Amino acid sequence: MTTYSAKATPLVCALIVLAPIAAAAQSPAQPGAGPMQIEQMENGFVVAPDLKATRVSGTTRGLAGAYAGFLMDNTLLLGGAAYWLPDGPDGMRMAYGGAIVGWQMRADERLGFAIRTLVGGGRTSTRFDGGVIFTGRGVDDRRGAHVRPDGRGRFRLYQEFFTVEPQADVLIRLTRRFRIDAGAGYRAIAAAHGSERDLRGATATLALQFSTADR
Numbered sequence: 001m002t003t004y005s006a007k008a009t010p011l012v013c014a015l016i017v018l019a020p021i022a023a024a025a026q027s028p029a030q031p032g033a034g035p036m037q038i039e040q041m042e043n044g045f046v047v048a049p050d051l052k053a054t055r056v057s058g059t060t061r062g063l064a065g066a067y068a069g070f071l072m073d074n075t076l077l078l079g080g081a082a083y084w085l086p087d088g089p090d091g092m093r094m095a096y097g098g099a100i101v102g103w104q105m106r107a108d109e110r111l112g113f114a115i116r117t118l119v120g121g122g123r124t125s126t127r128f129d130g131g132v133i134f135t136g137r138g139v140d141d142r143r144g145a146h147v148r149p150d151g152r153g154r155f156r157l158y159q160e161f162f163t164v165e166p167q168a169d170v171l172i173r174l175t176r177r178f179r180i181d182a183g184a185g186y187r188a189i190a191a192a193h194g195s196e197r198d199l200r201g202a203t204a205t206l207a208l209q210f211s212t213a214d215r
Contacts, residue, residue: 044213046071046079048181055201057089067100067116067207074213077102081118094199096122096163104171107179112171114181119164124199125156161191161199171209181207 045068052063064086069079082097098120106112167185174180182205189200 043070043072044074044211045069046077046209046211046213048207048209050081050083050181050205050207052083052203052205054187054203056085056094057092057198059089061085061088063094063203065097067118069100069102071104071211071213074107074211075104077104077114077116081120091127092124094122094124096120096161098163107171107173110173112173112179114169114171114183115167116169117164117166121160121162123158123160124195125158127156159191159195161189161195163190164188165203167203167205169205177211177213179209179211181205181209 047066047068049066050064052065053060054063055061062085063083065081065083067079067081069077071077077100079100079102080097081100083095085092085094088094098118100116100118102114102116104112104114107114165185165187167183169181169183172180172182185203185205187200187203189196191199
């Protein structure tokens with residue numbers, strides 16, 4: 001009969017425990033295995049007061065406005081914008097706005113770039129004197145365009161239009177949350193009464209962009 005010494009029992013137990021560990025250490029590593037990395041997306045809101053210089057009815061004028069939206073991963077901007085021309089040629093007024101879609105590149109660095117497009121509509125009013133008749137719909141001029149009284153025999157012709165305004169920008173980072181946004185674009189117009197030439201034109205913009213995205 002085979003007998004085991006009491007001193008050999010701990011040695012046998014140790015070999016049984018260490019054998020799986022040694023086998024695992026000798027097995028080849030799986031290709032591509034490594035620690036999983038999770039990077040947090042930088043989302044936040046953007047607000048930017050905006051000034052535009054543009055051509056309207058053959059003259060250079062300034063428009064005041066702003067754009068705002070939600071910035072995803074410091075890259076994709078979804079929001080809206082609105083602009084207003086307070087005093088155009090011959091008392092002309094114009095306001096327009098709409099939805100914007102933008103894409104920012106290298107926005108977390110000192111110098112970045114962006115493109116965005118506004119799609120929307122607006123309204124103009126032009127002042128003129130006389131040449132009107134009264135109809136059941138109100139006051140119309142002899143061309144059939146809708147007008148409204150403006151006092152002392154003066155009237156305003158109101159017109160609505162559709163606009164698409166793409167532009168490209170340079171972003172200059174001042175701090176973690178503030179950037180200067182300078183760019184150029186073009187305002188394309190589709191109007192009801194053939195005044196596209198007076199309303200369309202190139203634009204130059206300057207804005208101060210504030211972002212809540214934390215980088």
